[in-house]
Amino acid sequence: MRRPIGLCIAALMPFIAITAHAAEPSGAMASIEVRHVAPETWRVEYRFPKAVKEIRLDAVGDFRQKAWRVRSPGLKLAAGEKVDVISAGGKPFKAASIEITRYDGRPEKNYAPFNRFSDGGTAMYLGHLQGEAMRADIRLAGLQQENVIAPPQNRQKPGGERGYAYFGPAQAVQADAVQVLVDPKTPDWARETLLDAGAKVAQYYEKAYQRPLQEKLFITVSIGGFEGPGISMNGGAVLGQLAYHFSGAQMIGDHPKKREMLARLVAHEMAHIWQMSTTRGGVGESDPWIHEGGAEAMALDAVAQTGIASAESVAAYRAAQTATCDKLGDKVDSYAGIYACGLARFERLGVGIVPLWRAMMAATEATGDTYSEQMIRNIAAGTGSGG
Ligand SMILES: [Zn+2]
Structure with a gap:
């Protein structure tokens, strides 16, 4: 704010x-690949071990309306007041490809989706990629020559929500x-x-x-x-x-x-x-x-x-x-x-x-x-x- x-x-x-995620019955985790593909653009690839009917994500102000674009044909993002839903009208799917562009909003009562550094670096809040009850293995890739720092694993809930990933020129001390x-x-x-x-x-x-x-x-x-x-x-x-x-x-x-x-x-x-x-x-x-x-x-x-x-x-x-x-x-x-x-x-x-x-x-x-x-x-x- x-x-x-x-x-x-x-x-x-x-x-x-801290969002408490209900434990998933199956042991299999989703995989989320986050690739920084252009200075202001990230590609996010969701892959699920079993087909799902929707991805439900807690709404974060107008972040997803403004900055998310669903790339997978047939899939749509419906933004709601409390929950944003990605679905194919009830048809099950196993993968979803999303493009996220830079967003400078800082929705109240939420972690800011992006924190920008003055040297061009960016920290992205990974928690906003994971939905209710979604446990995920997250992989990160930066632009060429870019330093990528992953946030710590969720110690209390393996595969659960995580913090900010850094993409940029700086090295941590x-x-x-x-x-x-x-x-x-x-x-x-x-x-x-x-x-x-x-x-x-x-x-x-x-x-x-x-x-x-x-x-x-x-x-x-x-x-x-x-x-x-x-x-x-x-x-x-x-x-x-x-x-x-x-x-x-x-x-x-x-x-x-x-x-x-x-x-x-x-x-x-x-x-x-x-x-x-x-x-x-x-x-x-x-x-x-x-x-x-x-x-x-x-x-x-x-x-x-x-x-x-x-x-x-x-x-x-x-x-x-x-x-x-x-x-x-x-x-x-x-x-x-x-x-x-x-x-x-x-x-x-x-x-x-x-x-x-x-x-x-x-x-x-x-x-x-x-x-x-x-x-x-x-x-x-x-x-x-x-x-
Ligand atoms: Zn506090």
């Missing part, structure tokens, strides 16, 4: 969407358990903040939540341009991956306030990585205020404890979010409410955020259930009675 408003934290609202791909136009202050806050917060979470990362982390930073007014800093956490996207004229020039905003975004996104760093269970599809409000609370604790942000600035942010939540009538049914009132709900529990989320991670792993309000209540009650 782009919001042309100064240093407003609203521009920092990231979104995390390897540092310990982290692989980083930074747009060359990234301002120095932002690059420094990302690396510094990232390292400090990761170290803090590892210790506080007593849990190392389950997998190597792949971080991408792309710059959308500095022409537009204001500042927009976006983050998205996918299994094993963090994708940041920055744009707007106010990205240029160092300022402690901007560093703090970005550090908070980093801490928020990293919190999701830890929320998902469990062997099973984890983030569910309902009640997004739990993982978003939880990430807000975990982030505020982390930036305060690591000294990245001052106590005053943490208090100011908390007060601003509380005011937002009050205006929304303490409801978590809106985009802003998920974050602001989600945070308020965790604060009101009167339980330390670290012991609470440590217990949540243990509970999700022990039961296999996703994080839930009931889980929070049980833990909070237990902690309360135990003194």
